[in-house]
Amino acid sequence: MEQPLYDIAIIGLGPAGSTLARLLPDNLKIIAFDKKNDGEDSFKKPCAGMLSHHGQECFAKYGLTLPDDVLVTQLFSAKVIDLKHDSVRNYRRLYINMDRHRFDLWLKSMIPEYVDIHDSVLCRSLVKTDDCYEITVLENHQEIKYRAKYVIGADGAGSMVRKFLFPEHRIKTYMSIQQWFPARAGDPSYSLVFDGDLTDSYAWGLNKNEYYVFGGAYPMKHAREKFEEMKRRLKAYGYEFDNPVKTEACLVLSPSSLKQLCYGRDNCFLIGEAAGFISPSSLEGISYAIESAYKLGELFNRQKQVSVKDYRKAVFSLRLKLAVKMIKRHFIMGAFLRRVIMLSGLGAISMITAKPEKTGKNGKAE
Helix, strand or coil: CCEEEEEEEEECCCCHHHHHHHHCCCCCCCCEEEECCCCCCCCCCCCCCEEEEHHHHHHHHCCCCCCHEEEEEEEEEEEEEECCCCEEEEEEEEEEEEEEHHHHHHHHHCCCCEEEECCCCCCEEEEECCCEEEEEEEECCCCEEEEEEEEEECCCCCCCCHHHCCCCCCCCEEEEEEEEEEHHHHHCCCEEECCCCCCCCEEEEEECCCEEEEEEEECCCCCHHHHHHHHHHHHHCCCCCCCEEEEEEEEEEEECCCCCCCCCCCCCEECCHHCCCCCCCCCCCHHHHHHHHHHHHHHHHHCCCHHHHHHHHCCHHHHHHHHHHHHHHHHHHHHHHHHHHHHHHHCEEEECCCCCCEEECCCCCC
């Protein structure tokens, strides 16, 4: 039996897809597919779950407030470790440490009821026909076909939409590997680790409730070996990476030029990291996901027909922001410049860990 024709099909309900689904008008017939569900066996995106000041500004801009069950802690500094030059500095940074899976489910919970949501679904193929797109998904152990006039790819770095409809398009890609350990494994501060011999990106470590999470982004070739070597080198700094509780991995993008961005074609649009909207200097993608979804959502609320040209124009500010981040990346990831900045102590803070001496009534130390 032929499936009904939807106006819009959204592939992926992470921050980008959930935001767009929440904003689309109710006069459209919308279907959305997601790998996640709210059960314990759900797919969970491997992510450090750190909301940077860019993400916080984005939330403030759109009036979003995180619920208590999403929050883990708030951090006020970051420890930067340069393994190649044996250098350590602390810098003032404001981060919200959150449970990434609960964060995704919270955004998803705000999608209105008129959106037809299908959970625990994998996109198997996507084909453009004369008047619509035909989407084949694996749902309840069966292959089912759906049809839609517009398709939105919001399915992250390894976007199946980009793979099926834009197979020639390439965006610089890393393998992100993350492991969870008992909390005693690492430093309680949020750590950023650099070693140009192992990756031209960076690694991270932080406490997440009763666990310590360590992960990093590595070039695709020999990624696991480089991850293990970085763990070995960090043992000299007091980290203990034995017997991980679990290991996670996923692709992460780091566009090196604006030409690598993929906006879409015809009636297909890519938003969030699927389009390449992610900071190449910090790998922060939540603010870009929400911003790109808002831009596209505004277009569908204003006009009956939306073109890729309209969308490309709407995200001009995001392209400009990414261009700045690409320049900034050379300062952060470049070994020489980072070495100079860390040696200078510019912007660094001194951490006080010793307990203050007790004083008596006369003001003298006891």
